[in-house]
Amino acid sequence: MTQAQAEVRSEVHQPAPSAPHGETYLEHLDRAVATSPDAEFLSFAEGPITFGEVDRRSTRMANALRELGVGAGHTVCTMLDSSADAVVIWFAVNRLGAIWVPLNTAYRGEFLRHQMADSSAALVVCEEHYLPAVGMIAGDLPEVRLILTRNGQGKSNAGDIRVRSLDDHRGTDDTPIDTRPKPGDTACLIYTSGTTGASKGCIISYNYLCACARQSNDSVPPRPGDTVWTALPLFHLSGSAYVVLAALLAQSRARVMSTFSVTNFWNDIEESRATSAILMGAMFQLLAQAPDNEAMLRCRGQLRAITGVPISPADREIWSERFGVARIDSYGYGQTEATKVCYLPHGAPMPPAGSAGPVSKDFDLMISDDYGNQVATGAPGEILVRPRRPNVMFNGYWKRPEDTVRVWQNLWMHTGDLGRVDEQGYLYFVDRKKDYVRSRGENISSMEVERAFLRHPAVSEVAFHSVSVTEGGEEELKVTVVLRSGQACTEEELCRWSMDQLPHFAVPRYVEFREGFPKTPTGRVQKHILREEGHTSATWDAHAFGLVARRRQP
Missing domain, CATH: 2.30.38.10 (Luciferase; Domain 3)
Known part of the structure; x- marks a missing residue:
C-alpha cells in the first residue's frame, strides 16, 4: 500500500470487523443505535430517516406483524417502491425470523403469479398502485390471505383475499423482539431471472448480504460525511445490499431515489451532497450525452466515485473529464447465487480493459x-x-x-x-452457456415470456429471443409466432396485447409470424437459428408504428 493509499484509508469509517462466525445486519443496526441513534441513515424523496427511527419503526411493525400471525420461517412478499417504509418492513419481517421476499415492481401476469405462489407467502405488502396487478392473479394465489397496501384505504378485497391499509398495522408496541437470527439463517429470497426455466428463489442468508455490503465499502470506502446515491431498486441486491446495508455497516448515509431522472440527477446530487453513486448501464450513457446544466457544472468533482456496469470507454472518458470523477469502477462478475465473485477493492491495481477484475x-x-x-x-x-x-x-x-x-x-x-x-x-x-435474453438492465426468462404469449387465443407456438440490430452488436427483443389454424391476429394487435401482460422491459420490439419453427429431432426449437436470421423481410417493427413499451407510472 502506498503512503497516499494509507492516508485515504485513515480518513474512512472503520466499522466493526466481521465476526469470525459471521454477522447479521440487525446486529449492526443495534450498534448504530447504541452509538449514533440520531444520525441520518437513509434519505428518500419523502425525507430522511435516522438509525434510531428505523429501529423504532421496524420494532413496532414487527410486533404488529406478529399479531397478524407472521413468525419465524414465514415468507412475506413485498412489492414496494424505494421508501423508508420499504426498509422498515424489510427489517420488521427479519426481526421476527421471517423471510423477506422482495418482488420486481414491474412484474405482472405470470411473472408475478409464479413468484408469489412459489414463495408460499400468506402476507403481501404492496403499494396501492400495484394492487390491480396483484388483483388480476388473486385467484391463482391460494396461500395469500392478506394484502396490506401502502398509501391505500384498504377497504376492498382482491378476489377472496382481504385488502387492508398498511397504516392500520404500523404498530405502537416498542417491546423489543426476542428473536435473534443467526448469520447463516435465511434473510430473504431473491428470485433469479429464470433464463433457463422458471425463475427460482435463491435462499440468501444474513451473512451473505453483509458480505455484499462489505464488498461495496471495500471498493469505495466511505469517509466521514460521505453519501452514496442510487436510483437502483431495493428488490435488487445492488440497491438493498450494496447501498442500504453498506451504509448501515459503515454507519454512513445513503440517498435512495425511487426513479431515475436525467433532468433532475445533478440537482439531487447537489442537494444530497452525494460523493459516490451506484448506477446501471444506460444511466451512464444518458447522463454522459445530456447537455450541461448549472447544477452539473457546480457539481464537477463532487462525485469522487461511480460504480456500475457496463460503462463504455467513451462514457468513461466523459465521466472523468467532464464530470471530474476520479474513480470509475465498471469491474465485477457475479450471480444472485454468488455476488460478487470478482470486484475491484480500493487501492488495487487497475485491471486490464475488458476484464471483470480480480477474484x-x-x-x-x-x-x-x-x-x-x-x-x-x-x-x-x-x-x-x-x-x-x-x-x-x-x-x-x-x-x-x-x-x-x-x-x-x-x-x-x-x-x-x-x-x-x-x-x-x-x-x-x-x-x-445457455440461452438468455437481457433488456434494459434486466435478465428475462424466455420461458415465462413464452408462457405469457401462449395465453393469447391466437398463438399456437412461440419463441422469444434477442436479435442483433447493429454492427456493434446492439440487441433488441423479438417474438416469433406460429398462429393457430383459423385464428386471425395482426402483429400490432399482439404487440399491444403483450404490453398489458408483460413487464415493460420484456415487451418485444419485433414480431414475426411463421408457418413453423426450425427444430431438433427431439422437437426443441432451434433458437440459435432464429437469432442468426435476426430481422428478416417478414419481421414487423413496433418502433416503425410508434409503439414503445414504457414502465407504467403510478
Missing part, C-alpha cells in the same frame, strides 16, 4: 471443460465457483433441492457462464 478473497474460481476438468490458462470454459468461508453464497434454491444439486457438481457451483482467466488471474466473461 474476491471470499471465493475460489476455476474455468472448466464440459467434464469438470480445469482448462489451460487463457482458454475459455465454464466458470465454476465455491466459497472460501461460510455463508457468502446462496444456500440453495427455495423448494428446489434437485435444481440445487444440479448446479453443484464435484464441490463446485456451475454458473452456466463461459469465461477465461489470464496469467495475472483476471477473469474475462465470454458468453452465456
Whole structure:
C-alpha cells in the first residue's frame, strides 16, 4: 500500500470487523443505535430517516406483524417502491425470523403469479398502485390471505383475499423482539431471472448480504460525511445490499431515489451532497450525452466515485473529464447465487480493459471443460465457483433441492457462464452457456415470456429471443409466432396485447409470424437459428408504428 493509499484509508469509517462466525445486519443496526441513534441513515424523496427511527419503526411493525400471525420461517412478499417504509418492513419481517421476499415492481401476469405462489407467502405488502396487478392473479394465489397496501384505504378485497391499509398495522408496541437470527439463517429470497426455466428463489442468508455490503465499502470506502446515491431498486441486491446495508455497516448515509431522472440527477446530487453513486448501464450513457446544466457544472468533482456496469470507454472518458470523477469502477462478475465473485477493492491495481477484475478473497474460481476438468490458462470454459468461508453464497434454491444439486457438481457451483482467466488471474466473461435474453438492465426468462404469449387465443407456438440490430452488436427483443389454424391476429394487435401482460422491459420490439419453427429431432426449437436470421423481410417493427413499451407510472 502506498503512503497516499494509507492516508485515504485513515480518513474512512472503520466499522466493526466481521465476526469470525459471521454477522447479521440487525446486529449492526443495534450498534448504530447504541452509538449514533440520531444520525441520518437513509434519505428518500419523502425525507430522511435516522438509525434510531428505523429501529423504532421496524420494532413496532414487527410486533404488529406478529399479531397478524407472521413468525419465524414465514415468507412475506413485498412489492414496494424505494421508501423508508420499504426498509422498515424489510427489517420488521427479519426481526421476527421471517423471510423477506422482495418482488420486481414491474412484474405482472405470470411473472408475478409464479413468484408469489412459489414463495408460499400468506402476507403481501404492496403499494396501492400495484394492487390491480396483484388483483388480476388473486385467484391463482391460494396461500395469500392478506394484502396490506401502502398509501391505500384498504377497504376492498382482491378476489377472496382481504385488502387492508398498511397504516392500520404500523404498530405502537416498542417491546423489543426476542428473536435473534443467526448469520447463516435465511434473510430473504431473491428470485433469479429464470433464463433457463422458471425463475427460482435463491435462499440468501444474513451473512451473505453483509458480505455484499462489505464488498461495496471495500471498493469505495466511505469517509466521514460521505453519501452514496442510487436510483437502483431495493428488490435488487445492488440497491438493498450494496447501498442500504453498506451504509448501515459503515454507519454512513445513503440517498435512495425511487426513479431515475436525467433532468433532475445533478440537482439531487447537489442537494444530497452525494460523493459516490451506484448506477446501471444506460444511466451512464444518458447522463454522459445530456447537455450541461448549472447544477452539473457546480457539481464537477463532487462525485469522487461511480460504480456500475457496463460503462463504455467513451462514457468513461466523459465521466472523468467532464464530470471530474476520479474513480470509475465498471469491474465485477457475479450471480444472485454468488455476488460478487470478482470486484475491484480500493487501492488495487487497475485491471486490464475488458476484464471483470480480480477474484474476491471470499471465493475460489476455476474455468472448466464440459467434464469438470480445469482448462489451460487463457482458454475459455465454464466458470465454476465455491466459497472460501461460510455463508457468502446462496444456500440453495427455495423448494428446489434437485435444481440445487444440479448446479453443484464435484464441490463446485456451475454458473452456466463461459469465461477465461489470464496469467495475472483476471477473469474475462465470454458468453452465456445457455440461452438468455437481457433488456434494459434486466435478465428475462424466455420461458415465462413464452408462457405469457401462449395465453393469447391466437398463438399456437412461440419463441422469444434477442436479435442483433447493429454492427456493434446492439440487441433488441423479438417474438416469433406460429398462429393457430383459423385464428386471425395482426402483429400490432399482439404487440399491444403483450404490453398489458408483460413487464415493460420484456415487451418485444419485433414480431414475426411463421408457418413453423426450425427444430431438433427431439422437437426443441432451434433458437440459435432464429437469432442468426435476426430481422428478416417478414419481421414487423413496433418502433416503425410508434409503439414503445414504457414502465407504467403510478
